[in-house]
Amino acid sequence: MRTHFRFWPVFRRNLLVWRKLVIPSLVANIAEPLMWLVAFGYGMGALIGEVTINGVQVPYLLFLASGSICMSAMNAATFEALYSAFSRMHVQKTWDGIMNAPIRLEDVLLAEMLWAAFKSLFTITAILGVMMALGITQSWKILLAWPSLLFIGITFSCLALIFNALAKGYDFFTYYFTLFLTPMMFLSGVFFPSEELPPWVRAIAEWLPLSQAIALVRPLFLDQWPSQPLLHLGVLALYAGVAWAIALHFTRKRFKT
């Protein structure tokens, strides 16, 4: 097997397991984000009406949809790379079994990273489908949101794998969610425009990976082009690259002892 394809049988293994659980998985990954969208979008949307971003009036439902799909990409990738990867790595010892075959730890980690990104892509594809069916957005630019969201999944998957490598048990992941993901959700303009934040908070919040993801994806929903696509992609790639290197370092360290 060629070096760069060795992750594939491991990725395929996850795919085969998932195929058995696809229906419950679909419900969990899609029903919840849609409930948020419907409850907040229609409910709050009726109260708020429109929000102004970059001087443009936008229906709240569309504003929320474009932000929450990035959040769904983040959550789906994060859950898979934390809880599911940890189960396979630590609880079931699946990784240990795989490494008795001619497959290296980095191949397994790469497979887990891509797998979490794939799960996230699967989730957002379904949500995008529902959004289009509901007529929330009509812009064809939404098709470009799809690869962007895959990229966002990869970034959050890499970030989550750092915490996977450091975890002693599932409880550890609460820190990541409570101290990192939840604040980011509020600071990155998913639910309200980040223009509402104090300027100094905004200056920091702008560089959070979720803010970058939303800056990339939201304009596509509004039938606009992102103002600095390369910058956003670059920042996300930087997060992904650095996080991957750190995750690989700590995962190797974990398996050395």
Add this chain to the structure above:
Amino acid sequence: MCMQAPLFECQHLVKRYGNATVVDDLSFQLQAGECLGVIGPNGAGKTTTLRMCLGLSEPDAGSIQAFGLSMPRDALAIKSRLGVVSQFDTLDPDFTCAENLRVFGTYFGMSRSAIEARVPELLEFAALTNKADAKPGQLSGGMKRRLSLARALINDPNILLLDEPTTGLDPQARHLMWERLQQLLQQGKSILLTTHFMDEAERLCNRLLLLDHGKKIAEGTPRDLISQHLEPDVVEVYGQDALALVNSPLVELAQRTETSGETVFFYTADATPLLHALNTYPGLRTLHRPANLEDLFLKMTGRQIREGA
């Protein structure tokens, strides 16, 4: 490759964790068709040695060669010819027995047709043909171990590395496992195994390596080790006041005397005079038997429990 060259060879392996040296200048060879057993108390370095043999842990010094290749540099090429059963089952709980075998085959880059041809034979070998569609959660301990063994054979390996293959199994399951391992040896496979069971070591292994504190303290065939290090006969004496015998003239009738709890062990070349003398102590029960590997193990590694290991 020269026929005389060992299939697998470790030279002067050293592994340290912090200040602790867990494997200390260990060298051994595995010849083609041989079963080599590694025995030793908990914490002796058995599992660490196996992990180094698999390239999962890098030695601090020393070399590991297999099939003319060297570990960890050629880890993947070597591992494609190894079969591994680790101490704890790592079967996929979401897959059936047959799926476990199939998926594992893909890790070796095997073609679908090669895998499909192999799965039924392996299920039969593991006596799991009628469990092909059962998941590991529905299997007994012995079945799970046999499935792990079958999985390790998917790539038709030259060498099997088995870490405590029968720990936790009932006697029936252990005997079936032994029978299968003997079949594999007859097919010409080589086996390196660790075990805590001296009967297993004696039954399966051509040669044994006794480790303690990371060092090799004895090596040889089970018979040779016993005859080199022990008197041929053992008389165990139990019962009230058995311990008092240690200070009696009876000790003169044995080459060596050991106590453990309330039991006295006499090691002797000729047990007859001793047994005769013991007849005058009607309150004591005696057991006369040949010296075995367990005696050797306890003599060389001591009777104390290894705490924290």
